[in-house]
Amino acid sequence: MAPAKTLSSARRRDAARLTRGLRGIAIFLFVVSGLINLLALTGSFYMMQVYDRALTSGSIQTLAALSALAIGLYLFQGCFDVIRSQVLVRVGARFDDKIAPIAHRVTIDMPRLGFSTAEAMERGRDVDTVRSFLGGQGPGALFDLPWIPLYLAFVYFLHPWLGGLTLAGAVVLTMLTLISEVLTRRINNETRQAAIARGAIADSNARNAEVLKAMGFAPRAVARFDEVNREHLQLQTRSSDLGGTFGAISRVLRMVLQSATLGLGAYLTIKGELSAGAIIAASVASSRALAPVDQAIANWKPFVAARMAFQRLRETMTALSKAVEPMELPAPRQSLKIDKITVAAPGSGQVLLSDASFDVQAGKAVGIIGPSGGGKTTLVRAITGIWPILRGAVRLDGAELEQWPEETIGRHLGYLPQEVALLDATVDENISRLAESVEPAKVVEAATAAGIHEMILRLPLGYKTQLGPQGTALSAGQRQRIGLARALYDNPFLVIMDEPNSNLDGEGEAALTAAIEQVKARGGIVLIVAHRPSALQAVDDVGLIQGGKLVAFGPRDKILAPAQPRAAASVSASAPAAPERTVSMPRAVGIGEHSTALEVRVPA
Ligand SMILES: Nc1ncnc2c1ncn2[C@@H]1O[C@H](COP(=O)(O)OP(=O)(O)OP(=O)(O)O)[C@@H](O)[C@H]1O
Known part of the structure; x- marks a missing residue:
């Protein structure tokens, strides 16, 4: 400091x-x-x-x-x-x-x-x-x-x-x-x-x-x-x-x-x-x-x-005064480390997430799950630097986010917020994050990765279509997918998505899973907050956040299990060899064919 x-x-x-x-x-x-x-x-x-x-x-x-x-x-x-x-x-x-x-x-x-x-x-x-x-x-x-x-x-x-x-x-x-x-x-x-x-x-x-x-x-x-x-x-x-x-x-x-x-x-x-x-x-x-x-x-x-x-x-x-301007650092390529972070709401100062820690290596995807109001978005806001961190640190390749100049770190991050609002600008300006000179190849690459290239071509002026205030000229699902393309633009190292599939249809969810696989394949990291299991198909690890705490973190298959009949769940909870408690995940709204209720095994 x-x-x-x-x-x-x-x-x-x-x-x-x-x-x-x-x-x-x-x-x-x-x-x-x-x-x-x-x-x-x-x-x-x-x-x-x-x-x-x-x-x-x-x-x-x-x-x-x-x-x-x-x-x-x-x-x-x-x-x-x-x-x-x-x-x-x-x-x-x-x-x-x-x-x-x-x-x-x-x-x-x-x-x-x-x-x-x-x-x-x-x-x-x-x-x-x-x-x-x-x-x-x-x-x-x-x-x-x-x-x-x-x-x-x-x-x-x-x-x-x-x-x-x-x-x-x-x-x-x-x-x-x-x-x-x-x-x-x-x-x-x-x-x-x-x-x-x-x-x-x-x-x-x-x-x-x-x-x-x-x-x-x-x-x-x-x-x-x-x-x-x-x-x-x-x-x-x-x-x-x-x-x-x-x-x-x-x-x-x-x-x-x-x-x-x-x-x-x-x-x-x-x-x-x-x-x-x-x-x-x-x-x-x-x-x-x-x-x-x-x-x-x-x-x-x-x-x-x-x-x-x-x-x-x-x-x-x-x-926004800063004592010193950060020095340029090499682009991150190895890891994301969440190091005992405690986060408070900036307005009230109320602690919403405490002492959360986990590591993610390049080429991996992590799913964050948990009940409503548990603190998932709070974690995302801390990792993206939207909210200041009270204690602890978020590190990319060992360096805290603040050690990068703001614009540089922004280039290494892709963020798809829970409520996607687009800027009053054209589609390509939105996807390229208002780049001074839009590079069409990169815009099309991001749109293709998000599976919306064809949909954009069908808009009246294609990539040059004006989206109007907050992108209201599009449907919620279209906005979400343009938001996804914006998050993927220029292949950022860390891609964070907060409930990216809340407005997606089956095709959109398939595109999302493919996009996560692509980020992993090029050595990036994906962090995805989800209520619906379909979004977690491509993740390696899962973290469960509940009551402002990261109560479990581990391999996806260990943490996440398909819904079991009640009897089976209670057997698993009472098994003396490996004491675990079972937390029911809230059923998602408007679930399609991918829906199944989730149960999460939490080490007691
Ligand atoms: N801007 C804010 N100021 C104060 N408290 C907030 C603010 N935003 C969220 N909270 C509180 O923080 C807690 C965690 O909220 P958060 O949005 O992180 O939950 P979540 O797990 O993402 O929930 P959901 O699944 O419903 O999106 C909630 O109790 C909420 O009331």
Whole structure:
């Protein structure tokens, strides 16, 4: 296992990828914002000069020159504004381009690690949240905030009292922002959780569409969705109410301050301490000084959402951190060793399989049997690396699975899951596991080995037929056989099948047995979970998993026996020479001609 320190530095390194290259851009944007804010003083200067110079002198020429100058400066300000917003949009796009694939990789992994699909999808949207915030009004306001002192200094320079008034306004508005932050943080979090719950129900309803229709409980499913949707809506409304209230308060405050500045300015002018032009200039500058705070409050909700998304992305970036990248190893060719493995469910941490050990040599096939819920799929998930192993190790030719780079070990493994879902892609892309350049010969070889080459040729576009979402364009048996071809693609050393014959007809089962024989003949290993004995014809050894334990493992004929009359079984169980107990296997559903009940002799 990697030392904790190395892993934590790998995590820091991976998290730093989120902000890599952004520092220079942030400095550039800070400087551009400074220029925008400096140029935004144009209005104030213009007012002051018009009132105090052009009007008092009555010179049209002065007015024209001042106006031309102001227009020029406004144009510059506009240009810098465009540059700033375009840079921000591009920063967002670059961020998305760089981070989205990594976030998507984690999103793929989340459901197998115990998170709901809805939560995984939500996390996948974090990149969108950050990108759309960067493309909006919020970041501009944040970059303007540090330049508020520029306006304060300007107003202070006109008259200290006016400076003091504007400063007081800025302090009040900042406090409002902080209060809004405290009040909205919890509610925003709750709103997000409610959105995840709503997404989970929507997802589950969509996946169960056929059952809902057939048994007519779609209205109840909709009612259940409606309930969580309302909860989400209530929280959304409360959160928007809060945002709207603070927004309104800040806008009113700004107007009050603007009038107060005018009033104070007028008072100071009457007292002879300020020119008429300076009143207008101070009013414009103080309102401009407070605009970023006002904008920040208006954009607080997206800002908080983006900040939370960014924090989650930090976790996301480090979720798959590895202290060291594994070195390439030679392809395995000798053995599979299951070395005292204990496996727990990733979500709950509940131990589902403990202390299982067995060895398989190249050229052999092993059948795994046992009652429902015993832990067979758990064993398969551990061997394929889908679930992490709590204790013990799975070794191929002596090396633990983690000692191979992920893609390399994937090439040596063929896996046919219990529920075959195919990708929304063509048949050849599915069989070749989305290979960058599909090698037709290998695809046909795998399809032939799975006995479905002819069936594929009969599809509308043959190997180029699009399978639609989750391969729903095919029957369950066809999906299972394409899944088998995918597992056999490129002759992997270890082929693992979880109930591969649950949807197969007689011809499919014969193809399956032939495929197992083929893997054995080329020196590979097959591990097959089965309820039906017909799938075990070609296996050499059998393991029985029951109650989360491997209770028996040995040669097929020793472990497995055809159903005996009850009397015979009880004789065998009570024979004193070789004490054994007899476990009845559950009868498979929809058994065809191959069906026989199984009894397994377990050493007591
Ligand atoms: N994702 C999961 N989280 C928590 N517990 C799980 C999870 N998947 C399965 N289990 C539990 O683990 C135990 C073993 O399940 P497993 O799927 O390994 O059984 P199995 O032997 O393959 O059964 P079957 O023959 O019905 O497929 C069961 O009690 C089940 O409830």
